[in-house]
Amino acid sequence: MSRLELRGIVRRYGTVAALDGVDLTVPSGTLTAVLGPSGCGKTTLLRCVAGFERIDAGEIVVDGQVVAGPTAHTPPQRRQIVIVPQEGALFPHLSVRDNVGYGLSRAERRRGRIDEALSLVGLAGYGERMPHQMSGGQQQRVAVARALAPRPSLILLDEPFSALDAGLRAELRHDVRSALRADRATGILVTHDQGEALSTADQIAVMREGVIVQHGSPTSVYRRPADAWVATFVGDAILLPAQAEPGHRDDPAVLSTALGPVAVAGLPSGHGALTVLVRPEQVRITAPPAPQAVIATVTGDDFHGHDALVTVRLPDGTHVTARIPAPADPMATGTRVGVQVEGTGLAWRVPEPAE
Numbered sequence: 001m002s003r004l005e006l007r008g009i010v011r012r013y014g015t016v017a018a019l020d021g022v023d024l025t026v027p028s029g030t031l032t033a034v035l036g037p038s039g040c041g042k043t044t045l046l047r048c049v050a051g052f053e054r055i056d057a058g059e060i061v062v063d064g065q066v067v068a069g070p071t072a073h074t075p076p077q078r079r080q081i082v083i084v085p086q087e088g089a090l091f092p093h094l095s096v097r098d099n100v101g102y103g104l105s106r107a108e109r110r111r112g113r114i115d116e117a118l119s120l121v122g123l124a125g126y127g128e129r130m131p132h133q134m135s136g137g138q139q140q141r142v143a144v145a146r147a148l149a150p151r152p153s154l155i156l157l158d159e160p161f162s163a164l165d166a167g168l169r170a171e172l173r174h175d176v177r178s179a180l181r182a183d184r185a186t187g188i189l190v191t192h193d194q195g196e197a198l199s200t201a202d203q204i205a206v207m208r209e210g211v212i213v214q215h216g217s218p219t220s221v222y223r224r225p226a227d228a229w230v231a232t233f234v235g236d237a238i239l240l241p242a243q244a245e246p247g248h249r250d251d252p253a254v255l256s257t258a259l260g261p262v263a264v265a266g267l268p269s270g271h272g273a274l275t276v277l278v279r280p281e282q283v284r285i286t287a288p289p290a291p292q293a294v295i296a297t298v299t300g301d302d303f304h305g306h307d308a309l310v311t312v313r314l315p316d317g318t319h320v321t322a323r324i325p326a327p328a329d330p331m332a333t334g335t336r337v338g339v340q341v342e343g344t345g346l347a348w349r350v351p352e353p354a355e
């Protein structure tokens with residue numbers, strides 16, 4: 001169990017700042033998912049924490065000890081930090097047992113740490129198999145067991161489930177999360193899959209262009225995204241234009257949008273153009289249209305088993321997609337429905353165009 005602190009980390013490649021002042025704290029025994037689009041610096045961040053890359057500015061502190069900074073660079077083998085890569089991490093010529101025991105002392109092997117690590121990932125009894133006798137998902141479990149076995153200060157997971165199909169991914173991330181918790185390990189999970197980040201991590205750090213733009217619990221990042229970009233990156237978002245009037249003093253204020261009235265808490269002060277965020281599950285669809293609902297026309301219905309994504313055209317011509325519990329019959333294209341927003345939305349001021 002270790003606490004990780006990143007303070008103002010900068011890592012440049014020529015003129016590109018892959019990391020441009022990253023601040024992040026990962027409390028002991030917790031898992032933080034670093035979520036961001038391709039090229040935002042996620043892998044560079046892991047490589048700096050592990051010690052494979054030197055940093056140009058800032059400090060990396062593990063349990064109060066500076067492992068990288070202006071005058072320090074502890075080499076990777078002395079950081080007690082392990083990385084679990086996407087795939088192909090196992091030695092093909094070694095048994096599962098020998099793979100897991102690779103970095104362990106003889107004493108730890110004797111104390112039964114290999115079997116303990118295999119049980120943590122649900123593979124008790126698989127020690128004598130060779131990697132090629134295991135499925136892709138089982139091989140990733142072995143890789144996680146091998147990483148956990150020496151009880152590292154930190155475990156860094158670099159998109160470890162990305163090569164697996166959807167069902168196996170969900171099962172494995174759940175089991176890996178349980179294994180990390182059982183071992184009270186501190187970890188960072190890098191992913192660009194927002195569902196994975198929301199369902200697996202204790203904290204989410206959203207990264208954009210080499211900076212952490214928001215850090216918080218999955219619920220806080222989903223419910224109170226820092227800006228419209230985070231809102232669309234973490235979850236599906238409906239963004240609607242609205243206008244703040246000087247008379248809006250209530251909290252929540254009720255704004256007029258193409259989806260009808262939307263209650264917004266914590267409205268920015270002053271008047272001007274706003275962007276209002278509503279999540280697709282907040283849109284209620286009624287057929288026949290409920291009184292006071294905005295009248296819309298169904299243009300698409302995607303059935304997903306547990307729910308359905310229904311796209312409608314609003315009177316102003318814009319299309320929005322609602323997530324509703326799957327109806328018994330699909331909503332036919334052209335059906336006239338009513339749409340209303342439930343709960344509260346969020347709003348941000350639209351930046352003035354530069355002169």
Ligand SMILES: Nc1ncnc2c1ncn2[C@@H]1O[C@H](COP(=O)(O)OP(=O)(O)OP(=O)(O)O)[C@@H](O)[C@H]1O
Nearest residue numbers: 013016018036037038039040041042043044045192
């Ligand atoms: N060795 C390198 N030399 C030069 N530029 C690099 C190097 N490694 C990374 N970069 C650049 O740094 C930026 C961040 O790259 P990084 O691989 O960390 O992103 P990422 O978020 O992990 O992307 P992905 O999700 O696609 O793996 C990119 O602009 C990339 O081109």
